[in-house]
Amino acid sequence: MKNYEKMIHEWLKSQQQNGVRLLTKLVQQASTQGNEAKAQAIVIEKCRQLGLEIDIWEPDGEQLREHPYFVSVRTDFSNSPNVVAILRGMGGGRSLILNSHIDVVPEGEVAQWEDEPYSGAVKEGKVYGRGASDMKGGTVSFLLALEAIRALGIRLKGDVIFQSVVEEESGGAGTLAAILRGYKADGAIITEPTNMKLFPKQQGSLWFRITVHGKSAHGGTRYEGVSALEKAQIALAELQKLELERNARIVDPLYQHIPIPIPINVGKIEGGMWPSSVPDRVVIEGRMGVATNETVEMAKQEMERCISVINETDEWFQTHPVELEWFGAQWLPSAIDENHPLVAVLVDAYKCVKGETPTVEASPWGTDGGLLSQVGQIPTIVFGPGTTAVAHHPNEYIEIDNMLTAANILALTIIHWCEIAEKGESGA
Amino acid sequence: MKNYEKMIHEWLKSQQQNGVRLLTKLVQQASTQGNEAKAQAIVIEKCRQLGLEIDIWEPDGEQLREHPYFVSVRTDFSNSPNVVAILRGMGGGRSLILNSHIDVVPEGEVAQWEDEPYSGAVKEGKVYGRGASDMKGGTVSFLLALEAIRALGIRLKGDVIFQSVVEEESGGAGTLAAILRGYKADGAIITEPTNMKLFPKQQGSLWFRITVHGKSAHGGTRYEGVSALEKAQIALAELQKLELERNARIVDPLYQHIPIPIPINVGKIEGGMWPSSVPDRVVIEGRMGVATNETVEMAKQEMERCISVINETDEWFQTHPVELEWFGAQWLPSAIDENHPLVAVLVDAYKCVKGETPTVEASPWGTDGGLLSQVGQIPTIVFGPGTTAVAHHPNEYIEIDNMLTAANILALTIIHWCEIAEKGESGA
Numbered sequence: 110m111k112n113y114e115k116m117i118h119e120w121l122k123s124q125q126q127n128g129v130r131l132l133t134k135l136v137q138q139a140s141t142q143g144n145e146a147k148a149q150a151i152v153i154e155k156c157r158q159l160g161l162e163i164d165i166w167e168p169d170g171e172q173l174r175e176h177p178y179f180v181s182v183r184t185d186f187s188n189s190p191n192v193v194a195i196l197r198g199m200g201g202g203r204s205l206i207l208n209s210h211i212d213v214v215p216e217g218e219v220a221q222w223e224d225e226p227y228s229g230a231v232k233e234g235k236v237y238g239r240g241a242s243d244m245k246g247g248t249v250s251f252l253l254a255l256e257a258i259r260a261l262g263i264r265l266k267g268d269v270i271f272q273s274v275v276e277e278e279s280g281g282a283g284t285l286a287a288i289l290r291g292y293k294a295d296g297a298i299i300t301e302p303t304n305m306k307l308f309p310k311q312q313g314s315l316w317f318r319i320t321v322h323g324k325s326a327h328g329g330t331r332y333e334g335v336s337a338l339e340k341a342q343i344a345l346a347e348l349q350k351l352e353l354e355r356n357a358r359i360v361d362p363l364y365q366h367i368p369i370p371i372p373i374n375v376g377k378i379e380g381g382m383w384p385s386s387v388p389d390r391v392v393i394e395g396r397m398g399v400a401t402n403e404t405v406e407m408a409k410q411e412m413e414r415c416i417s418v419i420n421e422t423d424e425w426f427q428t429h430p431v432e433l434e435w436f437g438a439q440w441l442p443s444a445i446d447e448n449h450p451l452v453a454v455l456v457d458a459y460k461c462v463k464g465e466t467p468t469v470e471a472s473p474w475g476t477d478g479g480l481l482s483q484v485g486q487i488p489t490i491v492f493g494p495g496t497t498a499v500a501h502h503p504n505e506y507i508e509i510d511n512m513l514t515a516a517n518i519l520a521l522t523i524i525h526w527c528e529i530a531e532k533g534e535s536g537a
Numbered sequence: 538m539k540n541y542e543k544m545i546h547e548w549l550k551s552q553q554q555n556g557v558r559l560l561t562k563l564v565q566q567a568s569t570q571g572n573e574a575k576a577q578a579i580v581i582e583k584c585r586q587l588g589l590e591i592d593i594w595e596p597d598g599e600q601l602r603e604h605p606y607f608v609s610v611r612t613d614f615s616n617s618p619n620v621v622a623i624l625r626g627m628g629g630g631r632s633l634i635l636n637s638h639i640d641v642v643p644e645g646e647v648a649q650w651e652d653e654p655y656s657g658a659v660k661e662g663k664v665y666g667r668g669a670s671d672m673k674g675g676t677v678s679f680l681l682a683l684e685a686i687r688a689l690g691i692r693l694k695g696d697v698i699f700q701s702v703v704e705e706e707s708g709g710a711g712t713l714a715a716i717l718r719g720y721k722a723d724g725a726i727i728t729e730p731t732n733m734k735l736f737p738k739q740q741g742s743l744w745f746r747i748t749v750h751g752k753s754a755h756g757g758t759r760y761e762g763v764s765a766l767e768k769a770q771i772a773l774a775e776l777q778k779l780e781l782e783r784n785a786r787i788v789d790p791l792y793q794h795i796p797i798p799i800p801i802n803v804g805k806i807e808g809g810m811w812p813s814s815v816p817d818r819v820v821i822e823g824r825m826g827v828a829t830n831e832t833v834e835m836a837k838q839e840m841e842r843c844i845s846v847i848n849e850t851d852e853w854f855q856t857h858p859v860e861l862e863w864f865g866a867q868w869l870p871s872a873i874d875e876n877h878p879l880v881a882v883l884v885d886a887y888k889c890v891k892g893e894t895p896t897v898e899a900s901p902w903g904t905d906g907g908l909l910s911q912v913g914q915i916p917t918i919v920f921g922p923g924t925t926a927v928a929h930h931p932n933e934y935i936e937i938d939n940m941l942t943a944a945n946i947l948a949l950t951i952i953h954w955c956e957i958a959e960k961g962e963s964g965a
Contacts (some may be wrong), residue, residue, distance in 0.1 A: 217753045217810060218817055243755070278813075314757065316812045325645050327671070327929040328802030328824040329742065329902025334930070338806055342770075374756030376816055377809035378766055382645060384744045384804040384865065385824035386929045389646055391806065396756040396813035437812065474757025501755040501814045502762070 113529075114461060117257045117520050121513055128253050128516070129236060129509055131155065133229035135245040136238035140211050145275045146188045148211050148245075152273045155252050156194035159259050161271065164193040168275070168286035176289070178484060180280040180439040191283050192273040193292060196255055199530035202266025205523060206297035206487060207255075208284060208477060209248040210277030213240035214501050221503035235506040242495025246507035246515075247300025248273060250494055253516035254523060267527030270294055277477050280316075280438035284477035288485040296451040296526060297487045298519065301476045302495025305511055307459070309452050309490050310363055310471035311478045312371050313399030313442030315408060318392060319344055319416070320432040321380075325389040334387030335425055338380050341391040343419055344431055348373050348395070351415045359400060363447070363471035370473060371398030401444040401471060409435060440475025443482040443489055451488055451526065458521035462514060473497070492518075541957075542889060545685045545948050549941055556681050556944070557664060557937055559583065561657035563673040564666035568639050573703045574616045576639050576673075580701045583680055584622035587687050589699065592621040596703070596714035604717070606912060608708040608867040619711050620701040621720060624683055627958035630694025633951060634725035634915060635683075636712060636905060637676040638705030641668035642929050649931035663934040670923025674935035675728025676701060678922055681944035682951060695955030698722055705905050708744075708866035712905035716913040724879040724954060725915045726947065729904050730923025733939055735887070737880050737918050738791055738899035739906045740799050741827030741870030743836060746820060747772055747844070748860040749808075753817040762815030763853055766808050769819040771847055772859055776801050776823070779843045787828060791875070791899035798901060799826030822864075829872040829899060837863060868903025871910040871917055879916055879954065886949035890942060901925070920946075 131151070138148035149165075156163050168191060170184025192211075198204070216226035216239045223237075224230045230237045236246070251271055258265070270292055274283030301308075321341040326334025352373040364370040375395040381388030399408040413433060420430040445452070447469060459467040474497065478489040494511035559579070566576035577593075584591050596619060598612025620639075626632070644654035644667045651665075652658045658665045664674070679699055686693070698720055702711030729736075749769040754762025780801040792798040803823040809816030827836040841861060848858040873880070875897060887895040902925065906917040922939035 214811055214814065217814070221753070221817065312757070314813065318812075325649070325930050327902060327925045328804055329740070329800060329826060329900070330925045331800045331802045332796045333926050336803070338773075338803055345766075368760045372757060372759045374759045374813060374815060375764070375766055375809075376756055376812040376814050378816070378819065379807050381803075381805035381822075383642060383929075384746075384822040385742065385802060386642065386645070386804050387802060388804055388806070389649065389931075394809075394812040398757060472757070474755060497755045497758045498761050501811075502753050503817075 113261060113263060114521060116261050118517055120257050120260055121253060121517050124253060125509065125513055128249055128513060129231055131252065132236050132245055132249045133231065135248065136229035136236065136241050137227055139227045140213055140240065141215055142212055142279055143189060145211050146190060149190050149192050149273060152192050152211065152248065159255055161194035161196055165190050168282055172289065173282055173286060176285060178441060178480065179282060179285060180437065181276055181282040182279065182437055189275045191275055191286055193287060194271045196269040198265045198267040198527055200266060202528040203296065203526050204268040204270065204294040205526050206292065206294040207251045207269060207271045208297055208299045208481065209244050209251055209273055210283060210477065211273050212275050212278050213243065214278050217503055223504055234509050236509060237504060237506045239505055241505050241507040242302040243500035244301050244493060244495055246495045246512045247493040250300050250512050250515040250519055254520035257520045258523065263524060264530045265524065265527040266530045269523055269527060274477065281440060281477045281480045284480045285484065288480060293485060294487055297481045297489040299476050299478055299489065299491045300493035300515065301491050302497050302500050303472065303491055303493050304496035305494060305515065306468040306470050307452065307455060307490060307492050308470055308472040309447050310401040310444040311442065311476045311491055312401055312472060312474060313405055313479050314440045314475040315397045315399060315405055315435055316437040316439065317397055317412065318394050318434040318436050321391045322429040323387060323389045326387040328385035328387060331387050337388045337391040340425060341393060343423060344393065345375065347415055347419055348375065351412065361471055363469065366470060367473050370471065371400050372473065373397050399442045401442045405439060405441060441479025441483045443478035445482065445488045445490065449488055451490055454525045455490060455492060455522050458518045458525060461521055462517045541689065541691060542949060544689050546945055548685050548688055549681060549945050552681060553937065553941055556677050556941060557659060559680065560664050560673055560677045561659065563676065564657035564664065564669050565655055567655045568641055568668065569643055570640055570707055571617060573639050574618060577618050577620050577701060580620050580639065580676065587683055589622035589624055593618050596710055600717065601710055601714060604713060606869060606908065607710060607713060608865065609704055609710040610707065610865055617703045619703055619714055621715060622699045624697040626693045626695040626955055628694060630956040631724065631954050632696040632698065632722040633954050634720065634722040635679045635697060635699045636702065636725055636727045636909065637672055637679055638702050638711060638905065640703050640706050641671065642706050645931055651932055662937050664937060665932060665934045667933055669933050669935040670730040671928035672729050672921060672923055674923045674940045675921040678728050678940050678943040678947055682948035685948045686951065691952060692958045693952065693955040694958045697951055697955060702905065709868060709905045709908045712908045713912065716908060721913060722915055725909045725917040727904050727906055727917065727919045728921035728943065729919050730925050730928050731900065731919055731921050732924040733922060733943065734896040734898050735880065735883060735918060735920050736898055736900040737875050738829040738872040739870065739904045739919055740829060740900060740902060741833055741907050742868045742903040743825045743827060743833055743863055744822065744865040744867065745825055745840065746822050746862040746864050749819045750857040751815060751817045754815040756813035756815060759815050765816045765819040768853060769821060771851060772821065773803065775843055775847055776803065779840065789899055791897065794898060795901050798899065799828050800901065801825050827870045829870045833867060833869060869907025869911045871906035873910065873916045873918065877916055879918055882953045883918060883920060883950050886946045886953060889949055890945045
């Protein structure tokens, strides 16, 4: 271990309390869609303290809506600012984007939470609250890594471009806005919750809405109606079959330990208006995983075909077809070669800090990596301290040790990727 | 055919236009729960024209809530008046209640209606609109029957007590209030939509709510959560099995032509909050039929047992039990002997008017007959011109011919049951 590697390790060990305090403050801001400004203000203040070049702007919905991969339900991003903060290099090195999102999904059923959902409570080495794992812990890992580099007076050749973006949970309009604003780099890391695994490939995903029609009738003579809920079972079963088929095709060894590489998740159902009437309409909303070796268009066509088949074969659906819409969020799949130099640098940093080889897998969910790699043409890898076992769950938490260890690994990765500038190399 | 029978027949034939006009006016008042007053005003004006003794009152929710069979979601009946109008007899005859409800179920998905749901449009011998069959057409049959008797100067021995009640669609608080106000009789007829069949027995029904719990998770790692919708399938399948079992036991010949004598209808489903999260809660609301030879308590116990079994056998439910609640509406089952004199009188009147024997069956749905017979101890039969094939459906209608024919049968039934008073028998 080189001298600066030891120093970074020691410095980060001393910063545990500060890191936890920063995370708690971030978690306590309920930065659900449209409510990100207060959490961003904390990020901005931290970046100011680190002496970074700061760029704050509200994404331009009118510009974004023209882009084929813009999918948000809103075009008004007032009070939803993006933040980019640059640690400018001395020149001559590779640049690196550090991307994390500040938005969180809603808290779900509050009764299932032990503490208040946005408590930021610290218990037994963990920080609790919505967003702790997904992904404010990852944001703090980035900021601690940058702080370590600054604190130890290390100067880099390449630029480090830290991004705290909005709207990841709804399809990536924040990251898309950052790309369209001109932010590029030779590589990108996203600290989504990988539970300390490396994900050079990330699946994409699409939101869908399926509407099933029935025929209302008095519940006492329900055989005179057609239950949209009973007919919806046909669509639900078809989605399960489609999920099986699509996943049976996945042979990428990076997915070998993932039970369902590209899941089809039904997240919402709503139907019927009256207990004693036969429901005449059921609406299902869900999320379809997109494989790293297919396009979102290919995935869409496959589900559209699946719905066409039941519309052609089921007698009721022949005259009352199931409707399929794509709406809301969409994440492009992303993949870089496992032998890409960025992977190698990250693997080495991991080995140096942890003394063991990291797990390299493909992610079972979409990230903004799809936009960075497909739209921005930036090789992207996902690696973060949180875990999806708790993300989007009640009682979400992050292990403080992982957050600090990730910061350490990221600091070394940044240094090795962007390179230390020899003294006198600075133009400043 | 006796002379007055012919005269009634002729007189009713001449009144078709007036009957249709009255029904159209009633249908055009959207008398859903809480909005019955305007439709009742039309009934009251008609009863006034017929010279009946009129009693109008708003049910007393505070008094009703003490009653074990009160089940409404409300106790405030302001602007929801009951109407009772009596054709007082000369004395010495059997009395008869003519019961119909003025409330209608909501219109459902408006797009499925060809005309506006409360149009009252007259097309090809039918009057269209929510409530035409269930049961404003039946209300008009009663009023035309009474008008025929009045117009022809027929005086009866027994009292005829016409009731236009609120709240039938939500469990019968209107009829319960009429019973508690003291209205009794030697028999009762309800003109619910039987499609001109005689229903001496009517099933009861109960509303239930089932809540299924899951465990939320990110949709991309849905295998880390437990989908409340997938777990709800277990409860739904169990309800289907229970429906099969319960109906297999029904041997009453009156149910032999009814595909599902006592259905379990799932009318509403709602679950999940976010397309890409695993849903952690699904709520199902429905209606359970109660056999004429069981009590509502027996039916409740059977479904409770069914839910207990899945809570004991399913591993997830062992720690996250399915919850069952009884809420909202409830209709008691009702049965009188097929050989009861009221049945005989109605059958004879039917034969006289139609020249054929009526179909005698058991109803596949609950009516206020359960309250009249079980609480009021009044032998009750259901017979009406509408049809449940269109009740609670879009494009509900009633056939005008049936409405007139039912009026004719009812007029003869009233006369034969209450008996014509000989001249001079009147004390007036």
